[in-house]
Amino acid sequence: MARGENASDAVLAFADDVRELMLAEGPGLRLLGTRAEAGAVIDGFSTRPQRRAWNMQWTMGSRAFDEHAEANAASRAFGTDLRLVVPLTSLRRAPLNVHIETPMRIGAVPYPLLVVDEGAFLSGPLGTRLADTFWAVEDPELVERAARVYVTVWDAAVPLAESEAPQPLPPRTLQVALRLVDGYTDKEIAAALGVSERTVSGEVKRVVEWAGARSRGHAVALLVGAG
Amino acid sequence: MPGAGPGGDPPAFFRWVQGLAVSGDPRLTEVGTVDELLAARAAQVGGGTRLSLWHMTHLPTWPEVRAARGLTASSRRGVDLRYVTSERSLVHLPMLSSHHHPYLRVGPVVGPMLLLDHAVVFVGAPFGHPRTGTVWSSTNGPVVAEAVRCFETAWSAAHPAVPPGENPPFTRRMVDIAFLLTEGASDREIARRLHVSERTVSADVAEIVRRLGARGRAHAIALVGSGGQ
Numbered sequence: 001m002a003r004g005e006n007a008s009d010a011v012l013a014f015a016d017d018v019r020e021l022m023l024a025e026g027p028g029l030r031l032l033g034t035r036a037e038a039g040a041v042i043d044g045f046s047t048r049p050q051r052r053a054w055n056m057q058w059t060m061g062s063r064a065f066d067e068h069a070e071a072n073a074a075s076r077a078f079g080t081d082l083r084l085v086v087p088l089t090s091l092r093r094a095p096l097n098v099h100i101e102t103p104m105r106i107g108a109v110p111y112p113l114l115v116v117d118e119g120a121f122l123s124g125p126l127g128t129r130l131a132d133t134f135w136a137v138e139d140p141e142l143v144e145r146a147a148r149v150y151v152t153v154w155d156a157a158v159p160l161a162e163s164e165a166p167q168p169l170p171p172r173t174l175q176v177a178l179r180l181v182d183g184y185t186d187k188e189i190a191a192a193l194g195v196s197e198r199t200v201s202g203e204v205k206r207v208v209e210w211a212g213a214r215s216r217g218h219a220v221a222l223l224v225g226a227g
Numbered sequence: 228m229p230g231a232g233p234g235g236d237p238p239a240f241f242r243w244v245q246g247l248a249v250s251g252d253p254r255l256t257e258v259g260t261v262d263e264l265l266a267a268r269a270a271q272v273g274g275g276t277r278l279s280l281w282h283m284t285h286l287p288t289w290p291e292v293r294a295a296r297g298l299t300a301s302s303r304r305g306v307d308l309r310y311v312t313s314e315r316s317l318v319h320l321p322m323l324s325s326h327h328h329p330y331l332r333v334g335p336v337v338g339p340m341l342l343l344d345h346a347v348v349f350v351g352a353p354f355g356h357p358r359t360g361t362v363w364s365s366t367n368g369p370v371v372a373e374a375v376r377c378f379e380t381a382w383s384a385a386h387p388a389v390p391p392g393e394n395p396p397f398t399r400r401m402v403d404i405a406f407l408l409t410e411g412a413s414d415r416e417i418a419r420r421l422h423v424s425e426r427t428v429s430a431d432v433a434e435i436v437r438r439l440g441a442r443g444r445a446h447a448i449a450l451v452g453s454g455g456q
Contacts, residue, residue: 019238035315059286062453089359093288094453110353125238126285131335132314183446218411220445226289226409226452 011110011149018135018142019125028139032121038134042114042121043071049078054115054150055102056085062094062181062224072101083150085109085157091165093225095211096177098160098168106165107157113146120146169210176203180216181223235376241337244370245353248363254370255363261339261351264362265294279307281342281378286316289452292326293406298341309378311336311385321439322451324388325395326402334385340374348374396438404431405451408444 021029032038053075061067068084075082084102087109091098098104114121120137124130137143161167169177172193179189186204190197204216213219213227221227233239248255258264280298284291299308308330316323317333324331339351339362347366352358365371389395397405400421407417414432418425432444441447 062449087359126335126337128238128335180445181449183442183444183449185443213411215411215413217408217445217448220448221289221409221411221452224449224453226448227411 008110008152010145011152014142014145014149015111018122018137022124022130022133022135023128028137028142030136030138032134032136034132035123035134038121041136042134050075050080050116052081052083052115052117052147054081054083054147054154055113056109056150056153057090057112058087058109059090060086060094060097062096064094065096065099065178068100068102083154085153088163088165094223095166096174096181096223098165099174104160105154105157106160106163107153109153110149113150115143115147115150119143122146166210169207173203173206173210176200177207177210177223180204180207181220183220233373233377235373235380237335237337237377237381240373240377241340241350241353244348244350244365244374245338247370248350249352249358254367255350255365258349258362258364260360261291261294261362264349265291265298277306278344279309279342281307281309281382282340283311283336283378283381284316284339285313285336286319287312287323289320289409292320292323293409296406309382311378311381312388317388319453320451322397322402322405325397325399328389328395329387329391331388332382332385333388334381336381340378342371342374342378345371345375347371350374397435398431401431401435401438404428405435408432408435408448409452 018029020026025031032041072082082102084100084104085107086097086104088106091106112123118138118140120143122135122137124133124135137146168174172195175193176189179192184192186197186200190200193200204219207223208214208216208219211219211222211227213222218227233243244255248257282295282298287295310327310331311334312323312331313336314333338353341349343349347364348371349362349364351363352361365374400423403421404417407420412420414425414428418428421428432447435441435451436443436447439447439450441450
């Protein structure tokens, strides 16, 4: 494919260059290890002041909502410019993630990428021996290119409120939904939230309706993307 | 085919064929969404299969796994069934290895592909693409031949999800029950659909809860669909 100067070509060219560097163990990139090993390194960034933390993902687990809550609290204290772009399919599969407090846009995501101040993080190329590895981009020029890729994707995406994604639940209904997914009974939820069981069963009904489910169990399935 | 062709390298194959698909190349025909293909055409697609049904997905969702059941259910015995997925899928979907036993392998997978009889290939748009979820098919000889080579490479690089000679973690009936549980069915409905007693269903559900390490029925449903992730 011939490459012009347009934005999506730059997005693809960056991925191609990075892929070649990974496979050749070239300079400018550092292998962090497996997903789990890299998680610890990346989490370290959320506890240090960062000017930016720009994230784009293909999919998010149904628990991403919780994970982001912790990282966000720290980042907000630092005044970090937090951004997240996900495809609509990701929110359809894990609808509770519309409650992630990070400013979120819905759009096409060419590949998962996280850009912070002095670095960027991405996974190894799919379908290769490096598919389950994570890498830190350390070369300043490559980091700058990663940031430009991110801005291209961000600019082409639309804010959550203007998208076709489900709209957020009221706070108490959300609290009930989260406990429902964790397998708590109405009684346990009532005790945890300090409200009556009757209030909880009303909220459960709302959750079932919001999820478009036909029963309590079906709502759980739809909220975790199993329905 | 531009250049030397992907030559059996899966990343190169997917880049090439997905490029053809999204650019409207006449060698590929748009057939709709994954769900439409798997649900509405499953019987037709699977029923017409005589020799082989090769399938790979990087991270299938539980609804996709459910929708694809028709493909294998309607296949005759003696069909060469193969399924390749990533290691992460086994964590994400704890019942996957039991459902696709004994023909599931785990290894690097680039994108979704379904190959029937070495005659027709179905391929999806890349992850994160605005048309993710859309499926194209091709019966073009060279395209199908490249798909076969791509699949063979992925298959040889993968290893069995359940070591040979070992049993998968869940029984066939537990998997059937799990599909119905995640549709929101009650024990009574499940019993009727599977032609077993309600008591049997309750005992199996309790065993599913135990094997998943779940707190209860609802939690088990959540774990079946996402492994708690």
